[in-house]
Amino acid sequence: MDLIDLNAMPETEARFPAFIDDLCDKLELDYASYVAMPPLSGDVRYYANYSDDWADHYAQNNLHCVDPVIHKSVNSIAPVDWQRFDRDQNFNLVFNPGREFGIPNVGISVPIRGPYGEVGLLSVSRNCEKSVWSKLKRKIMGDLQVAAVHMHDNVMQSGILPNVLSRPALSSREKEILQWAAAGKSQQDIGDILCISHRTVEVHLRSGRSKLNALTTAQAVGRAISHGLIYPG
Amino acid sequence: MILVIDALNEAKFSKILDEVYKLRARVFSGRLGWEVAVEDGREIDQYDKLNPAHIVCLDDDGEVVGCMRLLQTTGPHMLADIFFELLDGEAPLRSAQIWEATRFCIDTDKLKGRENRNSISHYTSELMLGCFEYAQSSGILDIVAVIDPVMNRVMKRSGNAPYDYIGSTKPMGVVSAMTALMDCTDERIQSIRNFAGITHDIFADEDKALALFNKGAKAKAIANDIALEPKHAPLAPAAQKSDLQQYCFEQLSKANSEKEIAAALDLLKLLSEKIGTDDVSELQRITRDLPQRTFTATSLTEMEELRPI
The missing domain is CATH 3.40.630.30 (Gcn5-related N-acetyltransferase (GNAT))
Known part of the structure; x- marks a missing residue:
């Protein structure tokens, strides 16, 4: 998947809605929303591409106070399919009017936990048959996880958390592998050079990318160099 | 499953x-x-x-x-x-x-x-x-x-x-x-x-x-x-034993001087067979409250010996 790289965009609020739109476009989804709940500041951030009508209705009726999508999903470690919610009063309060506004009732929410105890939630949905949905879900699950953490980390670093906390803590192995990547070596080559399996190389690269807030290894190499963690290849 | x-x-x-x-x-x-x-x-x-x-x-x-x-x-x-x-x-x-x-x-x-x-x-x-x-x-x-x-x-x-x-x-x-x-x-x-x-x-x-x-x-x-239902009438509690134990512990905790502590420990040692105490932690708790200076190596060793074999 080739998502917009939030880190490479001008640091304006506008990049977040753009990311949401791009995500829907690339992953064949109708709607997406992201909400961040930092532990101390109480400074909730919310981005979504729902219609203005629905957004108004949602806000006027304070649905964010009862929405199971938010309150239940955020406590899970795994993505939560909306089919898991009890069809209780709160569910009906949100989803009954939602239907009139064209809001799908099939969707999934991906909870994100950050290192400082803060939580975020990326929710996506689409109007389609349940069978189509379960197929799509399987296909995009991994990408959704990556997108959720990418969005979350960038929102968190856009002023909610002090920047001093954001210097990436890379392990020696992660740095070593990025250094070889900077020298133009493939994953297979790096595995051979370091006498480790290429799966291990991949695990460290994935972790390194996450810590450097990068979607691709090339971006991670660039950022590791700019942080002074590795030398230019 | x-x-x-x-x-x-x-x-x-x-x-x-x-x-x-x-x-x-x-x-x-x-x-x-x-x-x-x-x-x-x-x-x-x-x-x-x-x-x-x-x-x-x-x-x-x-x-x-x-x-x-x-x-x-x-x-x-x-x-x-x-x-x-x-x-x-x-x-x-x-x-x-x-x-x-x-x-x-x-x-x-x-x-x-x-x-x-x-x-x-x-x-x-x-x-x-x-x-x-x-x-x-x-x-x-x-x-x-x-x-x-x-x-x-x-x-x-x-x-x-x-x-x-x-x-x-x-x-x-x-x-x-x-x-x-x-x-x-x-x-x-x-x-x-x-x-x-x-x-x-x-x-x-x-x-x-x-x-x-x-x-x-x-x-x-x-x-x-079913398992908990008593098969026989329960034995009378060993009241005497625990009273004796209690008495020894009290003597020890009331002791004010080295002499009294030594006496209390002697009594404990003497009766340890009858007391059959496995309450080493209780002993340690009591002695912790005693004045520091009485915490001699000898008294500790003696207490160690009280441990049931």
Whole structure:
């Protein structure tokens, strides 16, 4: 998947809605929303591409106070399919009017936990048959996880958390592998050079990318160099 | 069968989760000798309060026979905060697609002697499978897990060898602990299934699992009641013995001078056979309140000798 790289965009609020739109476009989804709940500041951030009508209705009726999508999903470690919610009063309060506004009732929410105890939630949905949905879900699950953490980390670093906390803590192995990547070596080559399996190389690269807030290894190499963690290849 | 208990359904499965905490206490504090906090026979730590996912393995009677705990590596997790010494001072992995598995355990006492699809080996495979299939369906690619060398060997022999390790093996309690990497690929899942001969869907229907568990728990409670019924009239309590013990302890705690302490200790020693005390901790508690200067090596040695043989 080739998502917009939030880190490479001008640091304006506008990049977040753009990311949401791009995500829907690339992953064949109708709607997406992201909400961040930092532990101390109480400074909730919310981005979504729902219609203005629905957004108004949602806000006027304070649905964010009862929405199971938010309150239940955020406590899970795994993505939560909306089919898991009890069809209780709160569910009906949100989803009954939602239907009139064209809001799908099939969707999934991906909870994100950050290192400082803060939580975020990326929710996506689409109007389609349940069978189509379960197929799509399987296909995009991994990408959704990556997108959720990418969005979350960038929102968190856009002023909610002090920047001093954001210097990436890379392990020696992660740095070593990025250094070889900077020298133009493939994953297979790096595995051979370091006498480790290429799966291990991949695990460290994935972790390194996450810590450097990068979607691709090339971006991670660039950022590791700019942080002074590795030398230019 | 496998049940996944998380924040969304833990109210429904609170009794099963309670059994999980008890099993963990027996295994990690008891058998493995890890320094974990056990309260009221249950091992619960701060990571259980972070709403992890518990993969729980139930036998055909609905009894808990194994469990493990999953957390995201993007947020607080054990390798980052507790087991960091296993990483030799290196930063832990962090990825949206890597989960951490900890507190892996199987009730080997309960399963001892059981065979085939009720064996330790079978449930170990099923529990592992539960972890990998649940993680895979959540878009997770790899699991990083803290395990002991026994578990490591078991996994290698059951089509489920870790593909690599991070950091080094370090002593922890009476055994060692190590950090293993496992992928959540179809190949690994199939390999475990082939080894254990599991072809069916291992995930339990939530309501059926709960009904089975409740039925088993009820039967067990009845069996307990029967067992607890006294077969003979209870023996009269050994009042005299405990009174004597009480008296000695009082003398010791009231003692004001070295002489009196020595006298009290002498009395204790003299009567120790009759008292038959195994209350070494009680003795230590009393002597802790005594003036410091009386804490001579001799008096301590004498107390040591009071320990029942």
